[in-house]
Every structure is written in C-alpha cells, then in structure tokens.
Amino acid sequence: MSLSDPRSVSRRTVLKAAAATAAITVAAEHRSAWAQAPTINFTSWSAAVDQVKSHVSAFEKATNLKVNYENFPWAQYRTSVVTRLVGNAPMDVLWVSDAWLPEFAEAGWLATIDDVPELVKYNADAAPFCTQSMLYKGKQYGLAYYGDHMSFVYNTEILAKAGITTPPTTWAEVVEQSLKIKQTGVVEYPMLMALAIDTWLIEFMSAMVFSHGGRFVDAAGSAIMAETGKGVVEAANWIREAIHTHKIVAPGAVETSEITALRALGSGQHAFCIVPTYRLRALNDPSQATAAGKLRPTLMPKGPNATASATCGWIRFYGMTPGAKANATRRANAVKFMEFFGGKDTGGNYTLQKLLLTDVGLPFCTTPLSNDPEVKAFWTRWAGGGDVIAQQAATAVKKDVIAPWFGEWNETANAAWQSIFLNRATPQAAAASMAQKWKELRGS
C-alpha cells in the first residue's frame, strides 16, 4: 500500500464498509419479500386500481394465494411491460390491449388458452365480438377484462339553448348543428375532438372511418385506405374541413389528449364529442363534471356512403405468459386467477365485471349480466338509459388494422393523421402514405 497515512486508509475503509453494509441491508429488505410463497404476478395499467385491489383481497382470502399486483400508468404501460417481457421478469397474468395481440403472440409473450377448459367455458357467456377479439390465427389468448365501443355524446343543454330538438344522425347534420350552435354564441367550438398522438387516436379514427361506411383494409387484409369512397379519405376530409373550413373544431385539438378532452366535455364547453362509452359514468357524475346529467349518447352519425351507424369496438383482456403456463403450479394458480377475474369468482358470480361497471363505468363482455336489474339501473342513472348503448354495441366493429406490424404502422398512421389535421397534407396524400406503409410491412 502506497497510501502512507494509516489513519486515512482506515477511515476510507470504514466509509466503504459502512456503505456496503447499508447497501446490503437495503438489499436484504428486498430479499425477504421474495421469500413468501405461492405468488401470482399480475401486471396491469393504473385503471380501477381500488376495484382491482378489492377483488385481489377477495381472491387471496378465497384461495390462500398471494398476489403480487403491479400497475403502471397507461401511457408507459407498453414500454414497461415490453421491458419486463424481454427481460424475462416473472410475470404470470397481465392486461393486454386487443391491438397488441398479434405482436405479443408472435413475440412469444402470450400463451394460448384453448386447452384450458376452465377458462374457455366462459366463451359461452361472452359476446362474440369479445371472443373474436382475443383470437389470433384461430387460437384464443385470454379472457376479457372489459369490452367497449366509441359513443357519440351530445350535451342536451347546449342543443336546447341553440334551439335544436333532436341530435344529429349524419356527419353533415353535425356540421349544420354545430354551425347553428356557433352562431347563437353558446360555445365557440361545438365539436370536441381529441386529436393528439395518443394511444386512443387509432380508436377515434377507426370510429370515424367505420361510421363513414369504410374500412382500412379489406377482408383479405390488403390496404384499401387510400382508395376514395372507402371511408378513410372521407373521414379525414370531414375532420379537416371541420377544423379549417367550418371552424367547429378547435385548432388546438391536435394537442388535446383523450383525458383533456374529457375534462373539457365535462365542464360543459362543447356540444358533441366521441368518447369511450365507459367515460359516461364520470361525465354524468356531479362530483366530477359540471355538465353532469346533460351528456347523453346517441347513435354514431353516418357518413354519406354509410347505410347504418357503425362504430369502433375494442377489448382489453387478461393474458397468461408462456412461462407461467409451462410450470404446473404457476399454471394452476394463473388459471385460478384468470377465472376469478375474467370469469366467475368462487361464489359463482361475475363480481368484478359488475363492480367495474357500477364503480367505474366499464362495460363488460358478459351477456347474462345485461339483464341484471342493477346493471339496467346503472345505465338509466348514468346515461339516461341503456338502449342506445346496446344498439350501438351491436354495430361495434373491431379495429381492422390489428396485425403483427400494428405498432410500426400506427406510428406512420398517427403522423399522417396529424398532417391532415394541421392541413399540411391532403387527405389523399396522407391516406396514401398510410397505405404505402401497410403494404410495405405486410409484404415483408
């Protein structure tokens, strides 16, 4: 040792030792947590956390299994989950968005459940749209957490003030009524749209496209989005004109995210909006929105080429990791968990599904529950009745751009949509770039 001062050396050693001890203590605290036995690792995004937590407590009591419940903010969910999956973190059950199913399945991150009769039996009670959304290449990958569709919502008070008696049924009427509302000076931008680059943008745009009677791709999966008359160009045109010609949509809409739009709608500043149906619960809650009681759903307006109202539907579901499925104990536990949450609990009731609806407003995939009087009362209270919603749900179509290359295509699509909103590209050119990217990705 060339450091000739002995006191100095020992002080440094002591410092280092202290640091090491503290570090080990901190690490030890962690190790003891892992030492507890049988744990199910459940990962979700931070929605309905209290409801899920309460159901987790019930599950733990009923089965004596411990659940390690992790949740991430929705905006960072995919990043966090992809990192964990790539890093082989011990995950058993996770929430997955229907848009990610092909990608996750191809990457080997989800296990099929066709050979798990305890779970597949619930398909009998589930709406066909839901079950189909969990199929990829003919195999099923999970049980639904919730299923929803885009609703067209209008503010009854604003319409009344402007002297309008019935809500619009076509997109042309939306423009008419908006202009009338604008003229009476009730609100400046009657149509509220959340056009920011958001995970929801594809669902909003799909609702626009489907309601214009169109599709992004045809039955074989080839892109038809660039063709005139197939819906995309028409929908894009409608939005562009709404912002720049009629000025019924605020130019700031390009930075409005779904949540910001909700607040604005809830504070009664707009007449029309497209929202996920589950938001109706909060929008009509007086403690959350000033426009409570005035926001009602009506059928999605039709485009000129559309014969009937149509909207975009989606589901989010519980998926099981192949790692869990490969291990007998983990598989058994994961199946119990998925059944308790995505199916019936040990008491034989669809408890969580009902809870999610009554507390948070999340619609379910379980058809028998629709006849439940409490459910009916719920829709009456928070949406003025469940008929419109049921009708619309029947017209809900799954996003047709779900494919193994969805993530990458969506990036191009988002940029293309925004260039339309900003009036920096024509709808035709933007749709062409979307189609081009789709062809490129599909071909490779």
Added chain:
Amino acid sequence: MRAATDDGRRAMIAKRWGRGLLISAFSALLVIYVAGPVAWLVSSSLQSEADITAVPPNWLPPKVTFGNFEAIFSNTTREVTYETRRQGDPATGRFLPSGAENLLPALWNSFTVGLWVAILNVVVSITAAYAIAVIHFKGRQAALYTILATRVIPDIALIVPLFLVMRNLDLVNTRFALVVTYLAVTVPFTIFILISYFEQIPRDLYRAARADGCSHVQALRHVYLPLSLPALVASVMFAFLTSWNEFIFALILTQNIASQTLPIVISGFVMDFTTSFSFVNAAGVIAIVPPVVLAMMFERYIVSGLTAGAVKG
C-alpha cells in the same frame, strides 16, 4: 476608493445608483422567471378544480382550499376490500387518485435514494477527480474520456439491458438498484465538475505540499478539499437533484410502493380522469419542497464563497 473631487464623488454616486438600478431590474426579472411558474403551481394547488379551469385564469385563489394537501397527508396505506374500496367522495366533490396514499412513502424513497447517491458520489468522485486532475499519470486522458464515454449513450437505450442486469442480480424493485444506477449516472459528471475545479487551484500549492512530504491523500485532504467547498457543494446538489428528478430508470426498475420514487407516483396520477389538476399540482409542490429546503441549507457555500483570498496563496 476615494474620490478626490466633488465631480468625482458625484460620478461615483451616480455609478452606484446605476449599478443598483441594473441589479434591481435584473433581479426582478429573474425572480419572475424563476419563481413565477412555481407560484402558479402553488396557487393552483390551493384552488378547487372548477376555479383552476376558469378563463381568464385566477392568479390568486378566489377561495383558498387546503383540500388537496389534506388528502395527501391524511392518507395511509390501507387494506382494500369491497367495503373499503374508494368510489369517490361525492360529499366533498374531491376525487383522489388511487395512488394518493403512495405519495408520502414515495417521497421518502426519493429522499433516501437521493441522499445515498449524494454521499457516495462525493466519496467516489473526489479521489478519482484528484487523480485525474492533479496526478499526471499516463492513462489520465484515457481515463477521463472513458468515464465521460459511459454517459454518451441515451438513457432510453439503456433501460432494457439495465433491467436485465438488475433482474439477474435480483434487485428489481429495490432502492439499492436505483442508488447504483444513479451513481453510474451522476459520478462521471461529478468527476468532471471536480476536475474542472481542481485544475483551477494553483499547482504551486500542490508542489509545496508534496515537497513538504505529503502523500497524495494528505495533499487531497489538506490542500484541495478545503479549497473546493463550492464545487463539492455543487456536486452534492447535482447528485441529489439528478436522483430526485430522474424518471425513466425509476419507471423501469421499480414498481411497488416499497421502492417507487416520487416522479413515478405523480405520473400515475395524470392518467386518471378523476384526478384533478389541482391535486397533481399539489403533488408537484410537495415534490419541490424537500430539495429546495436542502439546497437552501447549502447554497451559502457556493454563493458567499470563501476562497477568493486564499487561492492566490
């Protein structure tokens, strides 16, 4: 400086007034720039949700409500069952995000992690900075550039491999993982700060000490450290605040209450429709308070400075 003539004296007074005016003007601008947005944050955290979305905006709260802060401080971790689940508080019209009770524990996590990083930073960096700045050894340039090179890769690219490392060491969801990560993130630059400062200290002092028979460690202790207090304080503050503010590594490496840091918990709030912006702002105010308090305790070592005379030897 004494003015010999009346004219000279008048010129001096004018200069002093001019200087005072300039300083006041700049100070006022600086205060508005620096404290303005934070004042807005504080003001909106004391307002109700309806007031906060008023047009034109309310500068001062029309009605001061401490509801948001009450909610944060009165929350405790509780076992959530069907009976105790929170469905909202219709009576008060205030909605709490489900992670509200995690705010204070996360604050504590951020604080302990930051403290460890700051302390260890100084311990590790002083020695290395001294070696590179003062000892003219052969690999010196290479050492400096290597240390710097560890920081040129963008964080986003590091999160997956870092997660793999932590996972293999079984350190995911621990504060220890954060401490180690943040050390790797802050040490290179702390070394850089100290090197830059050590190089400004005249080499004569060092030569004198060595001639007197001091070892390197003694030279470090008796010559460089006492003269570097401002730089050391700046490094400590840098290390603490970088750890306090860091987001993306914490997001990937920690996800339970035991180890979550403040930015992660706050980001969770923003997702919930039921969260009020005023609540988020209140959480933001709380996120600012501890580091400001700490930094205020230490700023005098930088600003007042005590080295001007000593350095020239």
Added chain:
Amino acid sequence: MLERLGRQFGYDERSAALLVFPVFAVLMVVAVYPIVYSFYTSLFDIVLTRPWRRPFVGFGNYARIFADPQFWTAVQRTTVYTVVTVSITTVMALFVALLLNEAFPGRRLLSALILLPWATPSIVNGLMWKWIYDPGYGLLNGILVQLGWIEKYIVWLGDPDKTLFMIANAAIWKQMPLAAILLLVSMKSISNDLYRAATVDGANVFQRFLHVTLPALKPGLMLVLVYETMISIRHFDLFLIMTQGGPGDASYTLSWQIYVETFRNLKFGIGAALSYVLALATFILSYLFIRGFGSKA
C-alpha cells in the same frame, strides 16, 4: 536523483490507480454491461415479433438508418432543439452568475429562489408547462390577453412551428440554475486582485468582463457547454410528457425515434443502432468542446 524520480513515478501511478479504482468498479457493474449489450444488439436484425430469426447484419442497421428520411428529420429536430437550448441556457446562466457574483442585499434569497426550477422533477416540469401552454385554459394565453398583446387564445404546443421552442423553454427553465451555479463556482476562483489590477489600469465594467472574467471562466463554460449539450441532445422526458413526437413530427427528435423503434415498433436492433449514432455524435461534440476550451486534459 533519478532513483527518487523513479520511485516518485511509481508512487504516482499506484496512487492514481487506487484512487480511480472505486469509480471504475461502480461504473463497470452498471454502465459498461448495458453499453456493450446495446452495441451487440445493434449488430443484429432483431424484431421482437419475429423472435425465431435474428440474423447478424453487422453494420446493416446503421446503413438502413442513414437511408431513412425519418432519421434525417430527427437529426434536424435534435439539432435545432439542442442549439436553442444550449445557447440560451448558457447565456442566461452567465447573466445570472454575474448577477449573483455581485454583493447586494437580498442576494441570499435570490440564490435560493434560483433553485426552484432545478428542484422540479421533469415530470412535474413537463405537466406544469403543458398546463401553462394550454390553448384553452393556459396561463400564457391568459397573461398575454390581459396584457393586450394578443386578442384570443392561441395554440402553442400544438403549433408545429412553435413546438420545439416551447419544449426548449421548459427545458431551459429547468436547466439554467445548474449552469448558473457551475459558472458561479468557477467565478469564485477568480482572485479579486485581478479585478483590482484591471480597474487600476482604467478598465471599465465591460472591459473587466471581457479580459478578466471571461477568460477565467473558460473551464466553467466548458463544463456547462459539455453538460448541457450532452443532456439536450438526448433529452427524452419532456418529449414523452408533453408532445410524444408531435404534432405531426414537429418534436420527433433522435431520442424519440429510439423510443419509437424500440418500444413501439419492437425493433431492438434498429433502436440500439440509433442510440449508438446519437452516442457517437454526443462524444464527438463533447470532445470538441473539451479540446476547444484548451483543457489540460
């Protein structure tokens, strides 16, 4: 004599090794493995949705990147953002440091207030400024209307021509205090005698600044420029919180592209290659700054 020198040399080398070793130990564990892993990944064509096929492509990913027009857009965005942020931060920090270097009543309070932006976590910072820029309720619009400078609320963050600058403003607000403190620390080492000598020689304020302060600030300036460049060129947090690369591709910087390629497109190979390109640019810039400022290193 030579003997003594010989021993001295050996002692220096050994001490240096021992003093530097703790740093390397820490960095090895945490920093080097991820860096090596990233580089290794960049040499393969890895698409997570195609896990069975991961061909070695050498520098193929890099070639693809340079041929991609999106990459060059990102380069342009990053350059604009970095230049704006670094230059304005440095200039502001210089003024603030000069101010705080003077003695006046209230200086202590002012130097404490300076710390507020620095103490703000980037997520709070991003949300706060997003709120301030809001086209419907924002404070910025509110103030400007009340001052009479604009008539109606305008779009700030959502206007592609303004986006980068609005984000830069939020970043500058937060980063300026550290830069100011680093410059101030550097200023503190300037001996008063130098100022006195200059004044005796008849120099006025500007000349004193130009000939005494500025030259002595070179190390501090280098520090600030290197640090600010390093963090601006790869800044991610504010882009994630405020604009997500939009509107359109107005804020689509290189670090955003890395995020998109890695976590949205699930193309780990390309993502890793992009980060190495960015890393190389960062290193070269830092090297140039360090050299340019004549550091003894």
